[in-house]
Amino acid sequence: MGRSQCCDKVGIKRGPWTQEEDTILVSYIQKHGPGNWRLVPVNTGLMRCSKSCRLRWTNYLRPGIKRGNFTPSEEGLIIHLQSLLGNKWAAIASYLPQRTDNDIKNYWNTHLKKKIEKHQLATSGCTAASSDPTNVCPELMISRCHNNSGSENPCHSDLPSSDLSSSSYASSTHNISRLLQGWTRCPPMVKPTAPDQHLTCHGIHTKVDRESCHPLFNEELKRLLPPAWEEEQPSFYGSQSTPACVDGKKRFDTQNPPLAALENWLLDEAARQVDLSVGYIDSISHAFT
């Protein structure tokens, strides 16, 4: 294939995005919608390659993105999903509609991997003493999240972790919020359609039978999901877009059949884990702190 594409063109800017660039990109997408990234730098005059524009949008500017620390629930879900799916960050991100795959990947690499390694050093029982941190006992890890989820650690608030004093524009979530303020109100990712929902997160159609779900797990889910799960709101993307078309292109649809079974298992499994006894959880939770 003819690689390198636009990104090695002379004059293509790299490095952190400026507020000006963000504003241009946001207002362009506001008008034209996401997708057709090749045309974005052409039409906006941004000295960025199409890839860079898409990445900036999907990982940072897209409305509905939650930034800041991960909650214990999210943490547990990521660990659980990672143990099921492996490093399929996009697939994992589809279960955490407010988080980007990049965020999850970073969080895994910088936090969770270490915690798991630490835990495996501390306990020699659960797994078959693998040195691979991804080969973690999901029961242990997910239970940790439920241990903490009852009384949310104030450190794991939804507030951005970025410090306002940061000199870097790119890391200021407040700037991004400002850009998007008054433009969109609802998180775009998820829109339930019927009681027997085929919920869609980033393109994975997740059939959730709320009746059969463990009540506690329902609460967990509610907490993890954006308000749109609870109250139907007009989609930001209008008719063009089921969330499956967040980037103007369907994602994951071809993976639906295998994932459906997986999701059922996941939901069952997660629901069961909610019931883990506090004592059991306590016995292992200190390993992560």
Added chain:
DNA sequence: AAATATATCAACCGCAGCCCT
């Protein structure tokens, strides 16, 4: 206070696969 080490995360790179012609 300065130097150094470590942690964090935005952004980039390159491959794979889908879509269109």
Added chain:
DNA sequence: AAGGGCTGCGGTTGATATATT
């Protein structure tokens, strides 16, 4: 059916922030 273009994904890098000495 084949080839090229475009997009999405996962791994990695590098700049910046923070902690430690």
